[in-house]
Amino acid sequence: SAVISQKPSRDICQRGTSLTIQCQVDSQVTMMFWYRQQPGQSLTLIATANQGSEATYESGFVIDKFPISRPNLTFSTLTVSNMSPEDSSIYLCSGGAQHMNTEAFFGQGTRLTVV
Amino acid sequence: QKEVEQNSGPLSVPEGAIASLNCTYSDRGSQSFFWYRQYSGKSPELIMSIYSNGDKEDGRFTAQLNKASQYVSLLIRDSQPSDSATYLCAVDYDYKLSFGAGTTVTVRA
Numbered sequence: 592s593a594v595i596s597q598k599p600s601r602d603i604c605q606r607g608t609s610l611t612i613q614c615q616v617d618s619q620v621t622m623m624f625w626y627r628q629q630p631g632q633s634l635t636l637i638a639t640a641n642q643g644s645e646a647t648y649e650s651g652f653v654i655d656k657f658p659i660s661r662p663n664l665t666f667s668t669l670t671v672s673n674m675s676p677e678d679s680s681i682y683l684c685s686g687g688a689q690h691m692n693t694e695a696f697f698g699q700g701t702r703l704t705v706v
Numbered sequence: 707q708k709e710v711e712q713n714s715g716p717l718s719v720p721e722g723a724i725a726s727l728n729c730t731y732s733d734r735g736s737q738s739f740f741w742y743r744q745y746s747g748k749s750p751e752l753i754m755s756i757y758s759n760g761d762k763e764d765g766r767f768t769a770q771l772n773k774a775s776q777y778v779s780l781l782i783r784d785s786q787p788s789d790s791a792t793y794l795c796a797v798d799y800d801y802k803l804s805f806g807a808g809t810t811v812t813v814r815a
Contacts, residue, residue: 622801633794634750634805683749685803694740695796695803697749 597698614684619664626683640667674705708733712806725782729795738798785813
């Protein structure tokens with residue numbers, strides 16, 4: 592399994608600002624994903640981070656709000672832009688390899704509170 | 707994202723009993739199925755994966771898959787207080803995972 596490191600682990604931010612979350616994996620994974628988990632809810636996929644190209648966003652999520660980078664196979668960032676209190680959530684990075692039948696492993700998450 | 711439905715909780719079981727968790731999914735093309743355990747305040751941890759119809763056992767956990775019925779389940783035998791967590795069913799589609807809402811299990815000592 593991959594070991595996935597994510598930082599920061601938590602942050603409290605002012606509305607209108609942006610926060611960039613970093614995700615580092617210890618091995619080359621084919622796939623990297625970003626999820627959001629709102630309080631008491633399950634995981635919702637934000638986007639698939641593609642190496643060297645634009646991320647693929649799920650319905651309801653847009654690049655202007657959640658720009659994502661993946662400059663190489665082991666690193667990705669998610670930015671939450673122009674934050675509002677509704678963005679308060681846990682953001683999770685996930686990685687996996689296609690040859691592993693889509694098994695995915697998670698970083699420890701970033702708990703974001705927007706005030 | 708594809709629909710994944712889990713039996714509503716919370717589920718409370720006495721220590722030593724069997725906890726039974728159920729999950730149905732909408733996409734007949736799904737081939738990979740996973741159970742994750744999530745402790746409060748922690749990220750999900752993969753505990754079981756299953757790809758073929760039938761049962762798969764790993765220690766006290768048994769996953770069961772029936773693709774014809776689009777149904778996957780997880781049994782936790784000899785439940786322990788440390789099994790108290792939320793269990794998430796995940797189903798693949800297009801190399802991505804869709805998650806159910808989760809079932810919270812509480813094991814009573």
